[in-house]
Amino acid sequence: MSGHAYAPGAPEPTGHTAIEALGLTKSYRRGDALKDCSFRLPAGRICGLVGPNGAGKSTLLSLATGVLAPSGGAIRVHGHDPRTLEARQQVAYLAQDKPLYPRLTVAETLRLGRELNPASWDQERAEGIVRGGTVPFDAKVGSLSGGQRTRLALALCFGKRPALLLLDEPMADLDPLVRHDITGVLMAEAAEHGTTIVMSSHALTELDGVCDYLLLLTQGRVRLAGEVEELTSAHSVLIGATTGNGLPPELSAHTVIETRTTGRQITAVVRREDRISDAWAVSEPSLEELLLAYLRSPDAPALLTPSAQVTDHPTTHAKGYAA
Numbered sequence: 001m002s003g004h005a006y007a008p009g010a011p012e013p014t015g016h017t018a019i020e021a022l023g024l025t026k027s028y029r030r031g032d033a034l035k036d037c038s039f040r041l042p043a044g045r046i047c048g049l050v051g052p053n054g055a056g057k058s059t060l061l062s063l064a065t066g067v068l069a070p071s072g073g074a075i076r077v078h079g080h081d082p083r084t085l086e087a088r089q090q091v092a093y094l095a096q097d098k099p100l101y102p103r104l105t106v107a108e109t110l111r112l113g114r115e116l117n118p119a120s121w122d123q124e125r126a127e128g129i130v131r132g133g134t135v136p137f138d139a140k141v142g143s144l145s146g147g148q149r150t151r152l153a154l155a156l157c158f159g160k161r162p163a164l165l166l167l168d169e170p171m172a173d174l175d176p177l178v179r180h181d182i183t184g185v186l187m188a189e190a191a192e193h194g195t196t197i198v199m200s201s202h203a204l205t206e207l208d209g210v211c212d213y214l215l216l217l218t219q220g221r222v223r224l225a226g227e228v229e230e231l232t233s234a235h236s237v238l239i240g241a242t243t244g245n246g247l248p249p250e251l252s253a254h255t256v257i258e259t260r261t262t263g264r265q266i267t268a269v270v271r272r273e274d275r276i277s278d279a280w281a282v283s284e285p286s287l288e289e290l291l292l293a294y295l296r297s298p299d300a301p302a303l304l305t306p307s308a309q310v311t312d313h314p315t316t317h318a319k320g321y322a323a
């Protein structure tokens, strides 16, 4: 398993699992897009999927939707191989370019959604999302604004009543007001229906307050996974005075993620392993500060909170992981 234990004696993760990856690897001719990734995403979370360009975010989403097959290891969605019908019925996916038919009207698009998902379609829910954005039902999709198109695409996704919704950079081309609006849709749907949402994003500030779970990938590996609150509270930002050359010796008591020196002041982001001396001004990093520290420090060790760790529970193997 990648990463290391979060806290000795921590309780076993509980609850249902939306996504579980074990040694998940995806190789292309030029190299590995994902390397030996193991993590668990509990159901009912809004998870930010973060990482620099080329980190493997889209590849992971494609594996979770069953569009791609792993080169090694395994991924399960609600306990099923993503390529099976059982998994596909539970997952909705919105690609970055939000593919919709421009010549259909909004009403016709929803009708198509119903025809494609006859067993699960929730017309009232889909219509409610469209109405919330005052999108005219008789308008052609090709005439909609970016925000309206996103709303319609989300209505199609949620109309399917998915247990898990995967979104590839849903906010990338939207202005701040529309982003706020769409965030509201996501949070309301997740709260009301318990839908698990995974959304990849480069806009770190936007994830704060929206996501309660986080998965950070860099260079195809899991660097951080777990509850946002647990991840941020496990770290501290320390500000103190520099002491000659090298790092102040007290820092060695902690796992140092990043240090920056400005004049005679040193700022360190650390994973606390011990009491912090009174010589430092101490604060908790924001989610953005934490992510930036890990992004700037590719060698900092990975951290997975207990709920994000894949346990060696026998049912894991019963579902075919061992094969």
Ligand SMILES: Nc1ncnc2c1ncn2[C@@H]1O[C@H](COP(=O)(O)OP(=O)(O)OP(=O)(O)O)[C@@H](O)[C@H]1O
Residues within 6 Å of the ligand: 028, 029, 030, 032, 033, 051, 052, 053, 054, 055, 056, 057, 058, 059, 060
């Ligand atoms: N079809 C493909 N063929 C070959 N290499 C690919 C293919 N798709 C992705 N890759 C490579 O795999 C790596 C991961 O790409 P991926 O698109 O998953 O990253 P990403 O985190 O989604 O990036 P971005 O933020 O730019 O969308 C990159 O090095 C990319 O060049």
